Amino acid sequence: MTKVTTVGGVQFTVPPSADQAPSDADLGETDEIVLTAAIKAKAAELGKNPVAIQNWVRNHIEWVPTWGAIQTADTVLGSGRGNAFDIASLTIALLRASNIPARYQLGTIELPVAQTMNWVGGAQVPAAAQQLLAQGGIANTGIIMNGKIASIRMEHVWASAYVNYAASKGAIDGGADASPPQHPNINAHANGWLPLDASYKQYQYAPGMNLQQAVPLDAKALLDSAQLGATVNEAEGWVQNLNQAAVQNQMQQYQAQLQSYINSQNAGATVGDVVGKKIIAERMPATLSGQLPYTVVTENPATSRIPASLQHQFQYSLMDHWGDQILSYTAKVSQLVGKRITLSYVPADKATEDLIASYLPKPHADGIPIQPSELPTSLPGYLIRLNPQINVDGQVAAQSSMALTMGTDLQGQGGFTQYSNPTQWDLTPDASHVVGQATAIGISAGGINAKQLEVLKARLETTKAKIQANSAAALTGEQISGDLLTAVIWSWFVEAENHNRLGQREAGVVETPGLSYGLFHAAASPVYSWGVVRQVKFPGVNLDIGHIRNLTWAKDNDQSKWVSYNRMRGQYMSALEHAVPERFFGDPLQCNPAGTTTLVAGLSECPQGISAIKAIGLATAQGQKIYTITAKVYQNNPNLVSEALAAHSQETKNRVQSALNTGMQVTIHQTPIVENGWKGAGIISIDPQTGAGAYTIEGGSNGGVLLIFGAIVFAIGIYGTAVALAPALILVAAGIFFMFAAATIFQSSSPNAEEDGCNFFTTAGVNLLALALGLLITGTIGIVLGVIAALLLSLPSTSRGVGNLCAR
DSSP states (O other): OOOOEEETTEEESBOOOTTTOOOGGGGSOOSSOOOOHHHHHHHHHTTTOHHHHHHHHHHHOEEOOOOSBOSOHHHHHHHSEEOHHHHHHHHHHHHHHTTOOEEEEEEEEEEEHHHHHHHTTOOSSHHHHHHHHHHTTOOEEEEEETTEEEEEEEEEEEEEEEEEOTTTTTSSOSBTTSSSOBSSOSBGGGEEEEEEOSSOOOEEEEOOOOHHHHSOOOHHHHHHHHTTTOEEETTTTEEEOOOHHHHHHHHHHHHHHHHHHHHHHOTTOBHHHHHOEEEEOOOOOSSOOSSOSSEEEEEOOOBSSOOGGGBOEEEEEEEOTTOOEEEEEEEEGGGTTTOOEEEEEEESSHHHHHHHHHTSOOOOTTOOOOOGGGSOSEEOGGGOEEEEEEEETTEEEEEOOOOEETTOEEEEEEEEEOSSOTTSEEEEEEEEEETTOEEEEEEEESSOOHHHHHHHHHHHHHHHHHHHTTOOTTOOHHHHHHHHHHHHHHHHHHHHHHHHHHHHHHHTEEEEEOEEEEEEEEEEEEEEETTEEEEEEEEEEEEEEEEOOEEEEETTOOHHHHHHHHHHHHHHHHHHHHHHHHHHTOOTTTEEOTTOSSOOTTOEEOOOEEEHHHHHHHHHHTTOOEEEEOHHHHHHOTTHHHHHTTTSOHHHHHHHHHHHHTTOEEEEESSOEEETTEEEOEEEEEOTTTSOEEEEETTTBSEEEEEOTTTHHHHHHHTTSOGGGHHHHHHHTHHHHHHHTTOOOOOSEESSTTOOOSBGGGOTTOOHHHHHHHHHHTSOOOHHHHHHHHHHHTSOHHHHOTTOOOOO
16 A cells, blocks of 8 residues: 655655645645635635636736735635735635645746836836836836836746646646545656746726817816806916806716717717726636746745735824824734724723713614604713724724723824835824714725625625614624714725726826725714813714825826826815715705705705815805915915915914925815805815825815714714614614615726626716816816816716716
8 A cells, every 4th residue: 555645735655855845834824815715615616726726816816016915815806906915815825725735936027118018007108117116115127228128127926836747737636546636746756836927917908988089178168168257366376256157067068078979989888998998818728837927037935924024014093182192003904904994982981881871862662763863962071981992893903991081182193004115104194083983994905895895785784674673682883883984984985996997097197096094983073161071062974084095107107197187086086075975874765965956845955065175166156265375376475374364263274384384285265164064164285296185174184074963873883882773873874775785896907808897877986077077187287277176076966976886
């Protein structure tokens, strides 16, 4: 009987030499490689064969030009995209689930420049490709031949698999006689460690429709229409009384022209048909080649797991007014993708718990659900002590023992490790925290993926069904409130990404979502008396998106295109900060959405949100002077803030002054606006060198606010003390259930030309006005054009189309 030896989980009759032998770690699980049911099922579907695994991953997963581990294998499988680390993790996970030992291989590679430009997203010149690689943290250098860049040398990572190679080059299992059967040959001499790189591929770029050429937007005519009856003072940097009706009429006409042209070309056009698409051209080799499709310059020793220094992390901290840390949480990004992350406050003692309970309505004896109108409008903050904690999928991940008074202002700070060096941090301050708020922390690690949306949708539907069936005892307040708040913040990222994918081609840029996060609060508003918080009210919700990181550059390396695109994207994302909450808290069965021409009798108007872009648009419509304060305007009018903007709060004036002092270009309306109970200012501060900036509203939030009745139920629910209030929470958040059910993301690449997602005319954020605005803003931006953008994007979402998520 032939002796069988097991080495590294593989059976041999002729064992391998020490330098070739697999180890137990080569089949084990790591942070990024967890052999989930989905991974095992996909491996089984592919016959647990290395050739099939390599082909499937290569043909179905889009590569993203970033450095360092961000996703787990399971999330890459669900998202359909990832960087080289992520794709290697998926490849290795499928191999290990097939009992095929596999490792990571890091090294330096060299590619012809044309192939590199194709791979990064269709760059047109070498410098653009290098810029995108550098933004993603991938070290690279151009190799010059005959006076020009001929190839790009760059850092990279791929997989190495221990396969049956001698007889079949991986196509046939060599361990059929083993028990259980295995792919590697039982005679180790027939096996080898082969390199596999499913991340490298060349794309086909379908061009779409050339709308700029076929239906050019006459920006001059639009400007002329806007200025009919308007006053423009270039010396002082303001414009007043833009002709709103003429602007809207021009844009409606242009939308009609666009729609007519698209219908004439293809009435059933998909998004990809109109804006173009990136297609993964399938390759199905029958065997493994045993070599990589590029030159390998150097190789590091192979490893069974990704080193900690190459694993990206997320961090969030809370500090008091003096900057002293109250709470801090750090975790690997790969462990947070697709998770519900909440910042909540729990009673610090029994007295606080009893006090909060005493303010809540008691369950009705007849079983009728508690209504939002029965909820308290405020709580006595000075009597309530709370402990902050961060929860991940319902489990406490970090908690402070410090008892804080409800209504106390706190400072937040969050961010990720840097792409170029995952041991260094890129952190952003947040000024929207108040003790007692319920907050969802939404993470977009290269985008929100379809799988996480589906999981959250299913969970929300289950929750709703349990509450309606009066069987919510097993649910927690954190789960109910947290899921609802998370649905909104994730949807903002979905909308922003859809717009990214729709707008970049017309602008001539490549853009890929990076590592971003945002906050969505059930906002707490303290009422002070003699410097003491007496009451805390819960007037509504607040969306605070302060940390957005995208990889963006012009395909032809034209920096001016990049600057213009950043401006356009910033304006649109600011508009989403009021439009998304409006849509989710505006159930059309309970209220009349703004802009609706046919009103339902007996229904009130749906709540309206405020963002920086909307505040400026509303002020424009009111006839206010809108200031665009450039460096030149500020130099010629040094007292402009104290004189022209004297009606604003000191906080707002300080913010404007600080931005101007650092060279930013500031857009602001002359006096505060009052809208639906909210009073304040919208401020846009732009870096003229990059087009990026901050879109803030009064109070310092990088986002938007929506005043709604009953928001207190989110905060009380997340305290974990009031599951009985779940029916009231469902009523307050009915729009979330109604709208989130249709949320999905269209894909930008696919293994063939037919699978490109949504019908164009039903797609989120791709409404023709948004497309027209993109064509307008990517041209010359001046004082009037910027205000036109604000005016258009502040229109009700029903007339603008913002917020209708793509339904496939």
